[in-house]
Each structure stands twice: as structure tokens, then as C-alpha cells.
Amino acid sequence: MLRLDRIGKTYADGTAALDDVTLEVRAGEIVAIVGGSGCGKTTLLRLLAGLDRASRGTVSLDGDPVREPHPGIGIVFQEPRLLPWYDVAGNVGFGIAHLPPALRREKVLHALDLVGLADQAKRWPRELSGGQQQRVSIARAFVTDPRVLLLDEPFSALDALTRSSLHGHLYRLWQESRPTVLLVTHEVSEAVALADRVVVMRPKPGRIDDEVTLELARPRRAASPGFEAAQRRIMTALDRSLAPRENEAERGRAEPATAWW
């Protein structure tokens, strides 16, 4: 179980990025974190990854406090961040260099197979498309068998078609070892396609505004029943999360609910 207990983060310049965030995620659950820009989603993920430290409160994984990068927690960044001096296989195996070569090769090939890049193992990152690079990056995180996988808007730079195929790859990887997944996204449809639970955040300072539990059958497609209704529920929640923050004049303006995200 991943626990966030009254987490707060204030940056050195006084910016309050997060305040009083409490969240429990059970093992194997897929949680999407959505919210407008500047509501601390990425900050939250960096705290969970141990890349930054919380100003207040604690993060713990199965009772083990997380203050720096934790062996049980993997992260996929917004950009692929592949190392250009390693080939695809070298990048995927980056985090398991300590394993014996034979086992390492086997795990790398298996992960590449699951993301559909088994035939690209010997190529250089620069030769791959953006979507392929992000698949390598996801495989790199999965290959260490993390108990928790953090994804920071990993598909935001990709076109819709590539994105939906990557959702498939991600889901297949998840099915294998069923890690806990925290996915930060600004795409409501992405949250609905993947998550068991959607956490809606609100800005200034970032905190949790609402939660929506999704009980749709998997695999989910945009055409499957309930998909659109779920999307609407989250959008309404998002709308509410921003509304109290806006002053009267702005609220008076008839903005379409979808314009800001």
C-alpha cells in the first residue's frame, strides 16, 4: 500500500505547490491524477519518486518511508529521457545492470516484446519515433519489477492514435505483474481508459478536490458503454475543482466546460 500522509511542499521561493495531500493507494490499483495546470501533479509525483522531498508529511510504501528514490518505485517521465549512448536494449536494461547478463537479456527482451519493440533492440534511441521512445522508457521502468509505477503525463507529447496504442501496451505490461500505477494526466479520456480511480486536484496550493471511482470493464475503449458517462463525471468534478477559485467576473462568463483542459 502506498500512503501519502498530509503531504505539503513549499518551494524555496515560497511557492506553495502542495498542501495537506492525503491519499492511500492499494497494491495493484491504477490511479489517475488529473487537474488543471499548476495544481502540483508533477510535484506530487516527484515526491513519490523520491526525487524531491516533502516539506511536511510522509510518503510510505508498505510502511517503508520514501525520502529518496526507492527500489520498489519506478518512474516514467514526461519525456522519454533515453540515454543516447546506449542502444534500445541497453536503455531498457539500464536499471538492472546488477543482474547476471543472461537474466538481464531475457528480461529486456521480454519487456521489449510486451511493448512491441522486440525487433528494435539493437537500434539507437535517436532512430526511433517519439512513441517508440516512450515505449522504451516504459519498458525501462517495468523491467525492474517495481511495486509502484509513476507516470508523469507520459503520452502528452504524442498524437491521439499513438496514445491509444500506448495505453494498450501499458495495460499489457500492468497485467503481467499488476503493480500499483499512479498516472498523472491532463487528458480525461486517458484517465477513463486506464484508471480504477481518478483523483481530481485543484490548484493554489495543490490539493485533492475530489475522487471518482470507475468500475468499467477492461479493456476499455472510447466506444464501450459507460465510457462517456465516466468522462462527463470527471469533467464535472474538474469543473467544480476550479470554480471556487475563480472570481465572480470570470464565473459569470459562459465558458464551455471543456475549454480549459
Add this chain to the structure above:
Amino acid sequence: MSDAALAASGPRGAAAPERDGARRGLGAPPLWLLGFVLPVAVALLWEAAVRLGVAQGRLVPPPSRVGATLGALWTSGDLQVHAAATLWRVAVGFGLGAAAGLALGALSGASRLSRALLDPTLQALRSIPSIAWVPLFILWLGIFEASKVALIAVGVFFPVYLGVAGAILSVDRKLVEVGRAFRLSALATLRRILVPAILPETVTALRSGLGLGFMFVVAAEFMGASEGLGYLLVDGQQMGKPDAILAAILCFAVLGKACDALLVAATRPLLRCQDVARDRL
């Protein structure tokens, strides 16, 4: 074949397919051969001008005479002696200068404290034209090898220092963070992320250092040497032998290019991924 095509191909019109072949033949040789056209043409023209008596060729000797001088220097063994002396000086000077440049550059790039300590002084020293050190080096180190090697080392040091320090400062923090996320030790971060990240720029810095090394070996040999290609230059000037000067210049060109190629070849295995980038962009 149409009449127009026949007419266009002129007197050799019967061979239209041949012309196509010739065009393909022209396209086949690599483009770099084109670079030879200009110097070879100039050399041939000058040779012809001297042979035909249009020019005297006393101050600007024709290629054949330069070639003959080179040949004579080679058979007498002088050329080997001079080239070896010059190469030795460049090698030692480059070795010392590059080693110091790498070490101080790494120090200044890696730690803010040492950067604040070292960089201002080194930048100030850099703005001194290196030749200005010559009198001091001669006073300190004598007129023999040590002062020459020191001058070359100073010339090599600065581009290497600047290149390495700059490379370290411009390492992508996001990639370093990948190392952190995978909990790499400091040593592993150095080996698997920092060193590969700065390698390309370091090699470039070493190459420009080597180029400067060759520049300064000439200056060093001008200031009094009894052997070396630079001595050959001075000697040619004093004895009025422009063919010997040109022969020495040619040797510099060949040696400089060869050393650079050697450096590139030696570091190529370290830069495999760069090749891909260059081919693709």
C-alpha cells in the same frame, strides 16, 4: 533516338547511350574528389607556366621542384629526423597540456567551489597571447626542448580546459535525474551518464587542442631549434630555398591531418551513437 537529341549531342552524337553512361560515371565518384580539382588544377597550371618560361619559378617553385626537394630530404634522412623531432614535441606538449586541461576542466566543471577558485585566474591567463610566454619560458627552462614543450602545452591546455568544463556544465540534468531515479551510485553515475555525456565535446576539445599544438610547435621551433619542421622553414627562409619551405609546409599539412585522423579513429568506438546522429541529421 530523336533528331533533336542527335543534334544536341553534337559531333559525338552517335554515342547517345555512351553519354548516358558517362553521365552516370560522373555521378559515381564521391563528391569529396571534387575538392581536389582546384588545388590540382592550380598546381598543373603553375607547373606548365614555369615549364613554358612564362614564369621564373624562383620564389614560387613549381610542384615538381618541391617534390624533388621532398624526395632529396627523404633520401638523405633529414626529413624523417625533422618530422620526428616535431612530432615528439607535439606529442609531449599535447600530452601534458591535454592532461592538465582535462583534470582542471573536470574539476572546474564538477564543483562550483573549485570553479569559483580556478576559473577567473585561468580565464585571465587565457587572454594572454601564448607567444608572449616565450621569453619567460626561455629564461626559466632554457632554449632546448623544455621551453618548446611548455609553450605547446600552454597552447593545448586552454581549448581542452574550456571544452571539458563547458561540456560538464551543459550535461542534461534530466538525464542525470534518470540515474538518480534508478539509484545509481556516484561512481556509476559518472561512468554511465556523465562521462558518456561529455565525451563528444571532449573529443572536439582535444582535436582543437591538437590543432593548436601544431600551431605552437612552429612558433616554438622558430625561436631557435636545430631540427624540426619549423627549423626547416626558418632555414629555407635564411638560405633562400622556397622549395624547402613549401616542402615543410606540406609536411605540416600531412602530419597535422594524420594526427587528427588518428585521434578521431582512436575515439570513434567511444562515439558510436554520434555516428547515427550525424547520418540522420
